[in-house]
Amino acid sequence: MTSGTIPAPRPPAPGADRLLLRATRRAGGWTALVAAAALADAAAATLLPLALARAIDAVPPGGPPAGQAFWPCAALVAVAAAAEVLSELASGSGTARATAWLRHTLVRHLLAVGPALRVPPGDVAGRVVGGAAEAGVAPVAAPEAVTGLLPAVGALAVLAFIDWRTALAIAVALPAIALLMRVFVRDITASAHRYLTVQGTIAGRLAEALTGARTIAAAGTAEREVARILAPLPGLRAEGEAMWRVQGGIAARGLLALLLLQVAAIGVAGAGLAAGRLTPGELVATVQYAGLAAGFGPVLTQVLRLGRARAGARRAAEVLAVPAPVHGTVDPPPGPGRLEFRGVTAGGVLADLDLVVPGGLAVAVVGRSGSGKSLLAALAGRLADPDRGEVLLDGTPLPRLRREALRREIGYAFARPALFGATALDAIAFGPDRPPESWLREAARAARADGFVRRLPRGYATPLADAPMSGGELQRMGLARAFAHAGRVLVLDDATSSLDTVTELEISEALVSRFGDRTRLVIAHRAGTAARADLVVWLDGGTVRACGTHRELWRDPGYRAVFGPATTPEPAAADGADEPGSSGGIVRGGGGS
Numbered sequence: 001m002t003s004g005t006i007p008a009p010r011p012p013a014p015g016a017d018r019l020l021l022r023a024t025r026r027a028g029g030w031t032a033l034v035a036a037a038a039l040a041d042a043a044a045a046t047l048l049p050l051a052l053a054r055a056i057d058a059v060p061p062g063g064p065p066a067g068q069a070f071w072p073c074a075a076l077v078a079v080a081a082a083a084e085v086l087s088e089l090a091s092g093s094g095t096a097r098a099t100a101w102l103r104h105t106l107v108r109h110l111l112a113v114g115p116a117l118r119v120p121p122g123d124v125a126g127r128v129v130g131g132a133a134e135a136g137v138a139p140v141a142a143p144e145a146v147t148g149l150l151p152a153v154g155a156l157a158v159l160a161f162i163d164w165r166t167a168l169a170i171a172v173a174l175p176a177i178a179l180l181m182r183v184f185v186r187d188i189t190a191s192a193h194r195y196l197t198v199q200g201t202i203a204g205r206l207a208e209a210l211t212g213a214r215t216i217a218a219a220g221t222a223e224r225e226v227a228r229i230l231a232p233l234p235g236l237r238a239e240g241e242a243m244w245r246v247q248g249g250i251a252a253r254g255l256l257a258l259l260l261l262q263v264a265a266i267g268v269a270g271a272g273l274a275a276g277r278l279t280p281g282e283l284v285a286t287v288q289y290a291g292l293a294a295g296f297g298p299v300l301t302q303v304l305r306l307g308r309a310r311a312g313a314r315r316a317a318e319v320l321a322v323p324a325p326v327h328g329t330v331d332p333p334p335g336p337g338r339l340e341f342r343g344v345t346a347g348g349v350l351a352d353l354d355l356v357v358p359g360g361l362a363v364a365v366v367g368r369s370g371s372g373k374s375l376l377a378a379l380a381g382r383l384a385d386p387d388r389g390e391v392l393l394d395g396t397p398l399p400r401l402r403r404e405a406l407r408r409e410i411g412y413a414f415a416r417p418a419l420f421g422a423t424a425l426d427a428i429a430f431g432p433d434r435p436p437e438s439w440l441r442e443a444a445r446a447a448r449a450d451g452f453v454r455r456l457p458r459g460y461a462t463p464l465a466d467a468p469m470s471g472g473e474l475q476r477m478g479l480a481r482a483f484a485h486a487g488r489v490l491v492l493d494d495a496t497s498s499l500d501t502v503t504e505l506e507i508s509e510a511l512v513s514r515f516g517d518r519t520r521l522v523i524a525h526r527a528g529t530a531a532r533a534d535l536v537v538w539l540d541g542g543t544v545r546a547c548g549t550h551r552e553l554w555r556d557p558g559y560r561a562v563f564g565p566a567t568t569p570e571p572a573a574a575d576g577a578d579e580p581g582s583s584g585g586i587v588r589g590g591g592g593s
């Protein structure tokens with residue numbers, strides 16, 4: 001079976017950078033606008049000291065300032081301010097678009113992987129919500145980081161023009177600064193990834209505890225659960241501190257480098273002034289350019305955001321690396337709904353299983369707890385894929401079928417169905433297409449859900465949030481949903497386990513009268529249910545131990561033992577015989593094939 005677990009992280013993040021590139025493309029023109037604004041800002045920052053130097057040198061000794069020399073300064077300041085405003089606006093839009101695309105991609109992939117995903121829901125939610133938001137910053141942080149370097153490059157160029165000695169003094173130090181930056185990116189990415197991972201662990205545990213809130217309350221273990229959920233907090237704190245240490249370290253080293261470079265520049269430029277090589281304005285410009293060339297503060301901020309974005313992208317890429325089932329392109333040929341399992345090995349429990357479920361029959365699957373009944377049901381409609389072997393519907397291997405066709409032809413009802421939609425009616429309508437309301441109500445009647453739904457405050461229009469349901473009511477809603485969308489195969493995985501026998505019989509009659517021509521694969525725990533099937537498949541030891549009618553199989557003590565030590569048949573099964581009977585019931589078939 002394809003593993004639904006997240007692959008162990010491998011540094012560097014597999015696919016993380018590729019994902020960031022795709023997100024950048026999705027941010028569209030906003031990235032270009034951010035880059036253009038940052039470019040204008042960088043150009044203004046680079047030219048400003050030069051303009052300032054010219055303005056200073058234009059002041060006649062002892063005279064009033066020469067006004068026109070300051071205009072270029074004012075214009076450059078205005079350009080820088082406008083560029084910053086534009087950059088802020090474009091950043092917000094670009095980040096929002098990239099984040100939305102990442103979330104779409106993740107959610108679509110997660111639901112495509114479906115039930116095969118074996119990752120705590122809270123952790124996954126953290127990756128989609130927080131991680132994607134971190135990663136979505138990349139399309140604007142990257143151009144800002146790159147253009148943030150331009151003032152440094154420009155400053156060096158202008159410095160070389162004003163005084164090559166000072167430029168050389170600074171250029172010598174640049175490789176060390178580049179190395180510092182590289183180490184910083186690596187450290188901050190690793191640190192942010194660890195931080196997000198611990199956060200995900202806490203979210204995962206919290207979601208798990210909320211799902212099991214009733215069990216925790218009943219067990220009286222709330223305090224212990226609080227401790228368990230928050231146990232990784234010290235780790236979170238440690239990772240947070242580590243991140244601040246990395247940032248603090250780089251900031252301190254950066255500041256030191258900046259100071260040393262400025263001191264060196266002032267020294268060299270001061271000597272130049274003394275030697276008459278530089279004017280006072282050029283001295284001011286030189287000091288400012290030295291600051292620009294070595295001042296990688298703004299770049300640092302963007303690099304920090306990029307590091308965190310890579311960490312978020314890495315966690316997103318890990319989810320995207322979980323393989324999703326690939327669907328085919330064909331529709332199944334017309335047929336009665338014949339299912340065939342060929343040499344199926346799956347889930348570590350089913351081994352080399354061969355089975356044919358004839359079309360149009362009611363087939364019960366029985367076996368001890370853990371024998372793989374639900375797994376077989378999942379394989380029947382590709383809710384799980386086998387590790388080896390194949391499953392075919394009317395001769396077509398399931399992976400060759402279009403997803404829509406597969407979902408339309410093979411429907412499911414579960415023991416604990418989840419209801420989706422705004423209202424009770426929506427919950428029944430939940431499926432590939434929405435049938436007309438009359439049909440939905442008809443399905444609810446067949447599933448014996450109509451009565452209690454109509455008693456809800458607003459009947460079928462009652463919001464699900466205002467319609468708390470018992471286990472049996474939930475099951476009937478799940479059955480109604482399956483009936484409303486019934487294709488050629490109906491899989492009922494323990495879908496009537498919470499119903500009383502009378503209701504179960506009523507449903508079974510409706511099922512036979514309305515869906516008697518469909519294949520019904522019924523996971524059964526009750527002897528009565530098996531007795532009413534056309535055929536019983538007895539799972540044992542990972543394979544089909546026997547296949548036949550309930551009456552035939554009942555002669556085997558091993559089969560009887562499946563239904564418990566007291567092999568008394570259930571009332572419905574016992575009708576008129578000391579052997580289990582075959583009165584009409586939940587899965588009794590119509591035609592065969």
Ligand SMILES: Nc1ncnc2c1ncn2[C@@H]1O[C@H](COP(=O)(O)OP(=O)(O)OP(=O)(O)O)[C@@H](O)[C@H]1O
Nearest residue numbers: 001347349368369370371372373374375376378384
């Ligand atoms: N969709 C699945 N994917 C992978 N493994 C599964 C899947 N469903 C069940 N299994 C594994 O197969 C084994 C059998 O579980 P399954 O739920 O099929 O048993 P069962 O016969 O239905 O049991 P019960 O009668 O207690 O419900 C379990 O160990 C489980 O881990």
